[in-house]
Amino acid sequence: MQTWVRTLIAVVLALTSLSATSERVREQGVTDTEIRIGNVMPYSRSLEVFGAIGKAEAAYFEMINERGGINGRKVRFISYDDKSDPSTALDLTRGLVEQDNVLLMFGSFGTPGNFAVRKYLNERQIPQLFVASGDDHLSDPSLFPWTMGWQPSIREEGRIYANYIQAFYPGKRIVALWQNDYFGRELFKGVEDGLGDIARMIRVDIAYDIADEHLDTHVSVLKRSGAEIFLFAGVPADATKVIRIAADLDWHPVFILNNMASSIATALKPAGLENALGVITAAFLKDASDPAWKDEQATNDWPTFVDKYNRAGGKDDNAAVFGYAAAETLAQVLKQCGNDLSRESVMKQAAALKDYQGSVLLPGIKISTGPWNFRPIKHLRLVQFDGRTWQPIGEVLETAFSNAQK
Incomplete structure (x- = not known):
């Protein structure tokens, strides 16, 4: 009888744990088949050249999705034009969180826009990952533990x-x-x-x-x-x-x-x-138009990506490499999360990158993060x-x- 009771308790505990895990995985922005990611970019007006970064990120995720996605889930990358206006960036970010139900914000461009949305996202404990800004204040976990930079200062x-x-x-x-x-x-x-x-x-x-x-x-x-x-x-x-x-x-x-x-x-x-x-x-990144990397690029994912990027309207090569590399870094974080795609897990894994060598980083430049190290790329080469x-x-x-x- 005691054995039967212990077995019943073990089963109940296992089911409770499974339910908790399932519930954690099914946080807003995540289903069994999809991960929703939000982004804002200047697709028009004076800084529209940098909107090519967002087009590159969209092309990267399209390429990844055609290969089965990340841990069996496709990435739905939702990106809007903030026209380089901070108030618009805040309105669009709210919409992405409250209406599009994204799991996290990723790679949004510009210092003023990221400053404008930082408080909103941190209060709601929503990851603001790998922002496209080199401002040091966007990499300070002591004040904003849900905001992480990406590029060098x-x-x-x-x-x-x-x-x-x-x-x-x-x-x-x-x-x-x-x-x-x-x-x-x-x-x-x-x-x-x-x-x-x-x-x-x-x-x-x-x-x-x-x-x-x-x-x-x-x-x-x-x-x-x-x-x-x-x-x-x-x-x-x-x-x-x-x-x-x-x-x-x-x-x-x-x-x-x-x-x-x-x-x-x-x-x-x-x-x-x-x-x-x-x-x-x-x-810190390879120049896509530099002939020094031509043979290397021909043997990796770059040709497939470039085809999709060009069809998406991408133009600037440096922006293409930047977007590709940032998206590749986020994909690594999501892979490390496994089946636990809670926001806490995403931030934990974003702060647990160890000498990650992205495919388009210059030789000798690697990505490392930690609980108090929210600047993933900290090296440059003249x-x-x-x-x-x-x-x-x-x-x-x-x-x-x-x-x-x-």
């Missing part, structure tokens, strides 16, 4: 350029042209921080609006300063114009270009590859354009932000 990118200038061009005069928004200010501030007491070597810096039609005038002013080093931080289309303008003015400074504006296909080639010779940037391909300058660099989190 924008300010740290600026500091790396400053360190390079000090190491190889000490005492040289510096000028800068930077986009007058949160991104541009953060990168330029990083340069100033990195230069420290010698920031006085920045002879002229000009902040320009993204709709500015007088880039030629700005570059002319910078040339007349007599500077030997020119730092540019802006969108790819403006990088193309600035490279071409400098060449037309027969000005050939050491040219440092921010990472997101450095695609060979969409920034350097339209400017004239001969004009872009010697351009320097800090990279590269220089030789007229055909990017050549590495020195070793992979660990950022000060990375050291601060150890």
